[in-house]
Amino acid sequence: MTGKIVYARSKGFFERFERRPGAIKDNMHYCPGCGHGILHKLIAEVISDYNIQDKTIFISPVGCSVFAYYYFDCFGISVPHGRAPAVATGLVRANPDNIVISYQGDGDLGAIGFNNFIQAANRGENIAVFFVNNAIYGMTGGQMAPTTLPGQKTQTSPFGRSVTNEGYPLKVSEMVAALDSPVYVERTALSSVRNIMNARKAVRKALRNTIDKKGFSMVEFLSGCPINLKMNAREMNEFIDNQMSNYFPLGCLKDIADSRDPIKRPEGVYNSRQVIDVLYPVKVQKGVAPDFRNPSRIFEKERRIKIAGFGGQGVLSLGMMIATMSKLRNFNVSWLPSYGPEMRGGTANCSVVLSREPVGSPVVDKECNLLIALNQPSLDKFLPELKTNGVLIYDSSTIEPPNCGDRIVYAVKASDIAKRIGDLKYANSVILGTLSVVMEDYFLEGADKQDFDRTFEEAIMDCFSSKQSVIQLNIDAFYAGKQAVFKENQPDGAADNYGDCAVKNK
Amino acid sequence: MERTNKILLKGNEAVVYGALLAGCECFFGYPITPASEIAHTAARYFTRLGRVFLQAESEIAAINMVMGAAASGRRAMTASSGLGISLKQEGVSYLACCELPAVIVDVTRGGPGLGNIGPEQADYNQVVKGGGHGNYRCIVLAPSSVQEMCDFGVLSFELADKYRTPVYVMTDGVIGQMMESLELPAPLKKQPLPEWALDYGKNRNNMITSIFLEYDDLESVNIRLQEKYAEIRKHEQRAEEYLVDDADIVLVGYGIAGRIARSAIDELRERGVKAGLIRPITLFPFPVDCLTRTAEHTKMFISVEMSNGQMIDDIKLSIECCRPIELINRMGGNIPTVTEIVDKTSSFNDKLKTEHGKKRP
Numbered sequence: 051m052t053g054k055i056v057y058a059r060s061k062g063f064f065e066r067f068e069r070r071p072g073a074i075k076d077n078m079h080y081c082p083g084c085g086h087g088i089l090h091k092l093i094a095e096v097i098s099d100y101n102i103q104d105k106t107i108f109i110s111p112v113g114c115s116v117f118a119y120y121y122f123d124c125f126g127i128s129v130p131h132g133r134a135p136a137v138a139t140g141l142v143r144a145n146p147d148n149i150v151i152s153y154q155g156d157g158d159l160g161a162i163g164f165n166n167f168i169q170a171a172n173r174g175e176n177i178a179v180f181f182v183n184n185a186i187y188g189m190t191g192g193q194m195a196p197t198t199l200p201g202q203k204t205q206t207s208p209f210g211r212s213v214t215n216e217g218y219p220l221k222v223s224e225m226v227a228a229l230d231s232p233v234y235v236e237r238t239a240l241s242s243v244r245n246i247m248n249a250r251k252a253v254r255k256a257l258r259n260t261i262d263k264k265g266f267s268m269v270e271f272l273s274g275c276p277i278n279l280k281m282n283a284r285e286m287n288e289f290i291d292n293q294m295s296n297y298f299p300l301g302c303l304k305d306i307a308d309s310r311d312p313i314k315r316p317e318g319v320y321n322s323r324q325v326i327d328v329l330y331p332v333k334v335q336k337g338v339a340p341d342f343r344n345p346s347r348i349f350e351k352e353r354r355i356k357i358a359g360f361g362g363q364g365v366l367s368l369g370m371m372i373a374t375m376s377k378l379r380n381f382n383v384s385w386l387p388s389y390g391p392e393m394r395g396g397t398a399n400c401s402v403v404l405s406r407e408p409v410g411s412p413v414v415d416k417e418c419n420l421l422i423a424l425n426q427p428s429l430d431k432f433l434p435e436l437k438t439n440g441v442l443i444y445d446s447s448t449i450e451p452p453n454c455g456d457r458i459v460y461a462v463k464a465s466d467i468a469k470r471i472g473d474l475k476y477a478n479s480v481i482l483g484t485l486s487v488v489m490e491d492y493f494l495e496g497a498d499k500q501d502f503d504r505t506f507e508e509a510i511m512d513c514f515s516s517k518q519s520v521i522q523l524n525i526d527a528f529y530a531g532k533q534a535v536f537k538e539n540q541p542d543g544a545a546d547n548y549g550d551c552a553v554k555n556k
Numbered sequence: 557m558e559r560t561n562k563i564l565l566k567g568n569e570a571v572v573y574g575a576l577l578a579g580c581e582c583f584f585g586y587p588i589t590p591a592s593e594i595a596h597t598a599a600r601y602f603t604r605l606g607r608v609f610l611q612a613e614s615e616i617a618a619i620n621m622v623m624g625a626a627a628s629g630r631r632a633m634t635a636s637s638g639l640g641i642s643l644k645q646e647g648v649s650y651l652a653c654c655e656l657p658a659v660i661v662d663v664t665r666g667g668p669g670l671g672n673i674g675p676e677q678a679d680y681n682q683v684v685k686g687g688g689h690g691n692y693r694c695i696v697l698a699p700s701s702v703q704e705m706c707d708f709g710v711l712s713f714e715l716a717d718k719y720r721t722p723v724y725v726m727t728d729g730v731i732g733q734m735m736e737s738l739e740l741p742a743p744l745k746k747q748p749l750p751e752w753a754l755d756y757g758k759n760r761n762n763m764i765t766s767i768f769l770e771y772d773d774l775e776s777v778n779i780r781l782q783e784k785y786a787e788i789r790k791h792e793q794r795a796e797e798y799l800v801d802d803a804d805i806v807l808v809g810y811g812i813a814g815r816i817a818r819s820a821i822d823e824l825r826e827r828g829v830k831a832g833l834i835r836p837i838t839l840f841p842f843p844v845d846c847l848t849r850t851a852e853h854t855k856m857f858i859s860v861e862m863s864n865g866q867m868i869d870d871i872k873l874s875i876e877c878c879r880p881i882e883l884i885n886r887m888g889g890n891i892p893t894v895t896e897i898v899d900k901t902s903s904f905n906d907k908l909k910t911e912h913g914k915k916r917p
Contacts, residue, residue, distance in 0.1 A: 071770055104756060117767075119765065125755075125761075126765070127627050127654075128764070128766065129623065130647060133623075138624060139624060140582065140625040142624075143621070144629075144630040145756065166613065169612075316606045320579055325605060325743045332557045332558070332560075333557075374564060376737065386733065408701070411816040412734050413816065
């Protein structure tokens, strides 16, 4: 070994450990012979040498090293047991320039937090994980760890770890090295000077990778816990070098950092102009002024609409088109899809409520003003909820003429017309055409009659703005639905259920 | 291209829009019905805006990722439902103790256990009362419309930063799934990173921890938290009142239950029953002042909830049981209907009148 021997505390540590409670401010809280002190020193040295203290965040896990932040002169955070790699992910994703060290023991990493660890490794998080494996739980007083050796006695394996009961020790480095994402995996030991010098090199390499944004690096350190293993220093080192190293062979398992490009990830740019461009919708061309109100009396009260049929008939998007119309004419509107187990059964329905006032209950369960039924079961189910003088529109391609009492009933062969236009999925726009006739016949007054044709078209354009190719076909379907009504409804209004469309009970 | 702030959105989409307009930079989540559209929307728009979206390996990972991003001073959020929220509770307790701001959206579903995906409000106790271990509370906002989902997506971050505390936006499957017209608020100005952040450029001695071995140290942390919660109770109570001034009976309901109750009030008034509604907008702090003021003139309270009488406890405590308090509730994913609320309230009203009549000589 060349180089000058320096007898001084590493600059990566605080001068005095003021954060440590109690009288002792110069020494660490670790037991004599513990590996943590050695590894802390190796890390402190490198964060100072690499001049990264101002951007290094040291994560203290749960375990004996929970108080690591007493010592390191850099950012520090203590986190829930096993969750260091998840917290590290948050820290490094939030700012990819942060250098994040996840320092974990065998219980934290190998037991309670193994999933968080292996998933962070597999995502290739740009962090350095330092894994201290001492084959035992130190902080809680010497219980079995996932890396406890077969036959090793602990408080919770008093007769020795039995491979039939507890399984074999967990080979963490081998497992993580098998993944494609990690760039560097090495197992070292904190026993002899020679091993410690190798560990020092590994710490430096891992942090160099992190600085270079090469991705996930992990170094495993076989480490001593003389108190809980009831050994002296010499016995401890022998245990590491002979027994542990035997089961957990030392060496580099993976080093592909040179072949990887630096990771580039989003950096959370915040630009309010860009937010508006992405989130605010484009105004439809023929939009009305914000204070525009359709004067027809029908809009003086809340209007409650139920639309029901088979899944795939465009039930939900028909509701959406009606909701969109309402939005375009400055109504308050709610659209609530059937939600729950029904969805899986192949039937779908939605409730649409529009109002000048804030919408009350968005659930249309009775007192329905308009029912649109696209299949027989839906008609049977919801007809009782339709108010006296309410309007029913149904698809007479598939539904038997119902007995409706005092309701206004419009029938349209929506499915047949839609198929003629090209696809069953246009049936909902055909219905929309029929609805426009209902509105004109019964409810709209004065200028609203002209306004509403335009509103229907705008709603179709707005709803399908991401699928320009289908807009014209839907508009065609709308006018086909409209025409069908006109055609069949003259001269005497008694055109009962023949042809494409019919009005009953008018 | 001319743009408009008028839009139709699902509640689950609107809360993400709100968060983005508030400058939320990081979203971490794990899919769960009926909250999944939040993750879908976040995946699309956080990514398009160059912000951070990551699907975590579990709800536990997601809340801890939020902890990391929050520790770096960024506005961060996650979303889940019922059982997923149960898993997050340990992390929320850490956030509360570390005084890290963060937003958690809970679109509640049916429980206990796996329950179902129907709308319930049975997360009330685990969200409003702290939920995890330790003496902490989170601010809880309870939107009952899509507009409020969006607005509270913004407000939640403001409150979280102001009080350095996790904030829940708690709603139900109906509000999450339904679509309404709303007006998008203007984007907020980007906030500078807080001084306490663990981030390059800040003081590297910044340190975040929730372990205090000395009993007195931990007690003083707890006292500081309680002082904060007292401030929150004092300044942040929010509730909507509807026809309360002359009401004999006041219904109390939040989220979708509050909204249905409002329709029921209209019908009750038509029938001549003097009913009014208090809709708590903050569940912590519970709108105690509003309730005590109302208790001075009203004769009876009814808790309308989709849980087994969880909120009713807070009503009783608020008014110190000085008036009779009844419960109208549904569970298992069922929503109370307007008729159901009207009929039950009417019969409580009749009972009130007869009892009132009896007392007179």
